[in-house]
Amino acid sequence: MSANPLAQFEVKRLTAEPLLVGGFDISFTNASLFMVVVVTVASLFLGMGVRRAAIVPGRWQSIVEMSYEFIANMVRDNVGNEGRRYFPFIFTLFIFILTCNLVGMVPYSFTVTSHIIVTFALAAVVFLGVTFIGFMCHGMAFLKMFAPGGVPLWLMPMLIVIEVISYMTRPISLSVRLFANMTAGHTIMKVFAGFVVSMGAAGGALTAAAALPFAFEIFLIGLEFLVAFLQAYVFTVLTCLYLNDAIHMHH
Amino acid sequence: MPQLNPEFFTPQLFWLLITFSVLFVVLAKSVLPRIAGVLEERELRIGSDLEKAQQLKEEAEKVQTAYEESLVESRAKAVQLATETKAKLQAIADERKAALDAELATTLADAEKRITSAKEDALANLQSVSVDACQAVVSKLIGVDLDQATVKAVVEKETGNFTKGVA
Numbered sequence: 001m002s003a004n005p006l007a008q009f010e011v012k013r014l015t016a017e018p019l020l021v022g023g024f025d026i027s028f029t030n031a032s033l034f035m036v037v038v039v040t041v042a043s044l045f046l047g048m049g050v051r052r053a054a055i056v057p058g059r060w061q062s063i064v065e066m067s068y069e070f071i072a073n074m075v076r077d078n079v080g081n082e083g084r085r086y087f088p089f090i091f092t093l094f095i096f097i098l099t100c101n102l103v104g105m106v107p108y109s110f111t112v113t114s115h116i117i118v119t120f121a122l123a124a125v126v127f128l129g130v131t132f133i134g135f136m137c138h139g140m141a142f143l144k145m146f147a148p149g150g151v152p153l154w155l156m157p158m159l160i161v162i163e164v165i166s167y168m169t170r171p172i173s174l175s176v177r178l179f180a181n182m183t184a185g186h187t188i189m190k191v192f193a194g195f196v197v198s199m200g201a202a203g204g205a206l207t208a209a210a211a212l213p214f215a216f217e218i219f220l221i222g223l224e225f226l227v228a229f230l231q232a233y234v235f236t237v238l239t240c241l242y243l244n245d246a247i248h249m250h251h
Numbered sequence: 252m253p254q255l256n257p258e259f260f261t262p263q264l265f266w267l268l269i270t271f272s273v274l275f276v277v278l279a280k281s282v283l284p285r286i287a288g289v290l291e292e293r294e295l296r297i298g299s300d301l302e303k304a305q306q307l308k309e310e311a312e313k314v315q316t317a318y319e320e321s322l323v324e325s326r327a328k329a330v331q332l333a334t335e336t337k338a339k340l341q342a343i344a345d346e347r348k349a350a351l352d353a354e355l356a357t358t359l360a361d362a363e364k365r366i367t368s369a370k371e372d373a374l375a376n377l378q379s380v381s382v383d384a385c386q387a388v389v390s391k392l393i394g395v396d397l398d399q400a401t402v403k404a405v406v407e408k409e410t411g412n413f414t415k416g417v418a
Binding site for chain 1: 252253254255256258259260261262263264266267268269270271273274277278279281282283285286287288289290292293296
């Protein structure tokens, strides 16, 4: 492992030559490998949990059911009954992000969600999908969302510009939030782990003092597990809220 | 920052699309329906169990009411039976007492009759003994033999007063 705290985010081809299809590079990389790992782990965990579904669930089945009900309640509370159609996508989104974040906590692994292109792609899908659903539900009336009622006419042009900008920046804030949290957290963990190693190797009083960054590292790992869950939750909740805006047009 | 290296944007996007789609299909087609099925089944089961429990409870209450009713009924019957028995026994006792009273009264009357006749006999005997004694006493003392009829009249006169006093 390199001492560079950013080295953990490096993407490497697992094949000698780049795999080019139609001029696009679709090489299988360590990031791709961990995406496959994430999907496999998530599918197996959820699938095996209800493989022999019992009326009285065991521990494993309970966790699977709890995750199902957690997202189902989130969709119901934030979107209402119309959100049921989108529940499978939202559940997949939550499970994918959560599993990416948690698999990233395994030492020497790769955190898929620490890459802005991945989080942005997810956010863009949410953004485009929500916009599409908005137009599907309300037609051109969906554009009224950018012109809130009860506002003086002279203020309208400025307000519309602000509303449009705030709407357009949604995918950016959504993706950057997740990417920045994961990147920052993993970088700091790496930095403090580096402190422990270098101070421990320095000898003398510094070796004893290495206990401090070590203790902090433990705290950071706990925090990072919290962040892993919280960011998956935030991403999903915001998706629900955007979806609710598109379906019900609150303003 | 390696994340900003555009060299790996297309492979990331391509594999994200593949893996996310696979996860979506697996979850939407297989896992989620199964979880939903389990949850629904459990809800149904709980609902039917609750219904059954309610039914059983109602049944138990019915049985309880019937039991209490029969208890009250049998209590009343028992009281009635006791009263009846008591009355019957009282009647028998009264009857027997009356019979015994009558018998005792007869016995008593007989006894009284016997006593009376015995007394009369005794008095009669006493008269004849007195007459003989008087005759003997008079002849010994004054040497006069009184005729029996005269003595008897005197004795009868005297003892008539006496028996009147005794009777």
